[in-house]
Amino acid sequence: MALHLKTKTNINGTGASQNLDVPGIVKGVIDDIRANGDQAVRKYSDKFDKWTPKSFLLNKGQIEEIISKVPQQTIADIKTVQSNVRTFALAQKETIKDLEMEIQPGVHLGHKNIPIDCVGAYIPGGRYPLLASAHMTILTAKAAGVPKVIACTPPINGEVPPATIAAMYYAGADEIWVLGGVQAIAAMAIGTETMQKVDFIAGPGNAFVAEAKRQLFGEIGIDLPAGPTEVLIVADEKANPTTIATDLLSQAEHGPDTPAVLITNSKAVGEASLLEVYRLLDILPTKGIASISWANFGEVIVVPSLDEAYQLADFYASEHVQILTERPREALVKMNNYGALFLGDMTCVSYGDKCIGTNHVLPTKKAGRFTGGLWVGKFLKTVTYQEVTSEKASGELGRLCGRAARAEKFEGHARSGDLRASLYLKDKFEWLSN
Numbered sequence: 001m002a003l004h005l006k007t008k009t010n011i012n013g014t015g016a017s018q019n020l021d022v023p024g025i026v027k028g029v030i031d032d033i034r035a036n037g038d039q040a041v042r043k044y045s046d047k048f049d050k051w052t053p054k055s056f057l058l059n060k061g062q063i064e065e066i067i068s069k070v071p072q073q074t075i076a077d078i079k080t081v082q083s084n085v086r087t088f089a090l091a092q093k094e095t096i097k098d099l100e101m102e103i104q105p106g107v108h109l110g111h112k113n114i115p116i117d118c119v120g121a122y123i124p125g126g127r128y129p130l131l132a133s134a135h136m137t138i139l140t141a142k143a144a145g146v147p148k149v150i151a152c153t154p155p156i157n158g159e160v161p162p163a164t165i166a167a168m169y170y171a172g173a174d175e176i177w178v179l180g181g182v183q184a185i186a187a188m189a190i191g192t193e194t195m196q197k198v199d200f201i202a203g204p205g206n207a208f209v210a211e212a213k214r215q216l217f218g219e220i221g222i223d224l225p226a227g228p229t230e231v232l233i234v235a236d237e238k239a240n241p242t243t244i245a246t247d248l249l250s251q252a253e254h255g256p257d258t259p260a261v262l263i264t265n266s267k268a269v270g271e272a273s274l275l276e277v278y279r280l281l282d283i284l285p286t287k288g289i290a291s292i293s294w295a296n297f298g299e300v301i302v303v304p305s306l307d308e309a310y311q312l313a314d315f316y317a318s319e320h321v322q323i324l325t326e327r328p329r330e331a332l333v334k335m336n337n338y339g340a341l342f343l344g345d346m347t348c349v350s351y352g353d354k355c356i357g358t359n360h361v362l363p364t365k366k367a368g369r370f371t372g373g374l375w376v377g378k379f380l381k382t383v384t385y386q387e388v389t390s391e392k393a394s395g396e397l398g399r400l401c402g403r404a405a406r407a408e409k410f411e412g413h414a415r416s417g418d419l420r421a422s423l424y425l426k427d428k429f430e431w432l433s434n
Contacts, residue, residue: 002312005270005300008259026211029182030190037192044183051155056179057194058160063169063176069162078131078167084357085135089143093376106390107397113380115145116221118196120188121173122203123153123164125180127255127289130204131167136359136374137202137223138171144379149173150188150198154180181205185212189220202374204361223374227364229254230261230339231349232318234309234331235273237266239324243345244269245276247322250350252293253286259297261316263309270302310334317368320349339363339373395425 032040046052058066067075100110121137124130134151141149151173153164160178168176177195179187185205189212191197201213202223213222231251235244248260264270277298281291303309306325313321317337325331328343335341339362342349353360361374388394401417421427 001304002308003267003270003302005267005302006274006298008297008299009295022207022211023215026182026208026215030186030212030215033183033186033192034190038194041179041183041187041192041195044181045179048181048183049155050158051178051180053178055194056177058165058176058178063165066160066162067166067169070166074163075166075170078135078163078170081132081355081357082135082139082167082170084355085139085359086143088357089140089359089376093143093145096377096380104393106388106393108387108389109384110386111382111384113382115147116141116200116379116381117146118148118150118198118200119146119379120185120198120201120203120220121149121151121168122184122188122201122205122209123151123168124203124205124209125154125156125161125164126206129156129161129164131163132354132360133203134164134167134171134173136361138168138173140359140374140376141202141379142172144376146379148175148196150175150177150196152177152179152184152188154178154184182208182212185209185216189216200379202361202378223361223378224363224371225365225367226361228257228259230259230319230364231322232259232261232263232313232316232320232338233322233324234306234313235262235264235266235269236306236325237264237269238326239264239266239269239273240345241269241272241276242280244273244324245280247348247350248273248277248298249280249284249290249294250348251320252290252298253284254289254293256289256292257297258293259299259318260294261299261301261318263301263303263312265303265306265309267302270300274300306330307334313338317363317366319362319364319368320352322347322349337366337368339368391424394420395423395427396421398422399425399427 029044042052096113098112103109119141123133138149138151151168155178187195188198188201200221204226210226214225229251233244244262252258252260262273281287284290303312314335314337319339321338322342323331324345331341340352352358359374363371363373398417398420402414405413418429422429422432
């Protein structure tokens with residue numbers, strides 16, 4: 001039986017969008033942009049971001065000028081992180097193979113992996129300039145072979161974010177737009193007088209961005225539905241409470257609605273970690289956000305055994321699962337439902353968020369039960385083809401098709417099969433003799 005040392009309280013009024021009709025607001029913006037194009041995009045950029053430049057699209061000279069303002073160490077770090085992301089993404093792509101086989105003599109089946117033609121990448125701004133999202137979306141799409149990536153990021157406090165622009169440029173964006181929110185998502189998905197319509201949109205964002213992607217899904221593809229960041233730590237009796245507390249709070253600062261959960265088989269570790277959270281929270285510069293998340297969505301749960309800890313963690317299906325145990329690789333066998341695993345105390349979720357090379361766009365709200373995160377495979381369409389090169393095989397398939405189709409009352413389908421049986425095996429059909 002689980003013992004809850006700290007449970008979430010769900011205090012109302014913690015999120016900026018909590019009392020707003022987010023779906024209704026988003027639908028209104030999308031409908032307006034669909035009807036009025038660039039004029040509506042400009043109106044909402046002014047309304048939400050106080051941002052109305054002559055052009056939202058940056059030209060080459062503007063990009064070079066903006067990047068010149070970025071410290072050289074930041075540029076070097078961007079390139080190092082992007083090298084990590086590119087190396088892993090290209091290695092992943094190598095595991096995705098085209099296929100062709102002769103399933104029986106003269107019957108050839110195959111599949112090809114074709115990159116999406118045009119992808120939109122959304123790089124959030126708002127509270128923080130999220131440089132890493134440029135690496136995860138733009139660069140990964142380019143590693144998959146996507147010919148054109150249109151990238152959007154919002155202004156921050158009415159200013160272009162230089163380091164974000166640098167990250168977008170070095171990741172390989174073909175177009176860089178300083179445009180944010182629903183208006184950016186809708187413009188990319190629908191297309192306007194100045195923006196090309198994309199086929200697929202990737203990237204995280206706030207509740208409005210997530211809702212816009214949800215409403216436009218089907219018209220375009222999306223990477224995955226995204227909610228607030230989540231972190232869950234599985235710890236044993238040897239885990240360090242300071243490490244646990246530090247890593248829980250590292251994610252709690254993302255926003256006021258971030259679940260941060262510890263599951264442990266040690267009551268002593270649970271209690272010590274809880275005390276450390278409050279000690280470290282008091283001196284954390286981002287306490288204003290992290291404390292709200294911890295108050296509303298923080299949990300410390302003690303279970304009788306590590307096996308039960310893994311079972312409960314699988315039920316949570318958290319976005320980020322950190323394993324602080326003596327044998328962390330056990331989780332690879334014991335667990336199935338998560339966005340990403342971080343194994344051992346030398347690894348942390350922040351590495352995945354910022355620099356290690358795996359993708360940080362991951363499933364939340366239990367979506368880890370049915371999908372993984374963003375990767376090169378999301379930017380590829382696996383399409384099939386078939387060819388019959390044997391008359392005998394085509395005739396035999398025709399007979400099989402005729403029987404199978406008539407069992408389902410599809411006479412038109414059956415006659416396609418009959419025709420091949422007649423042409424190649426000389427079968428006689430009354431409908432063909434008329």
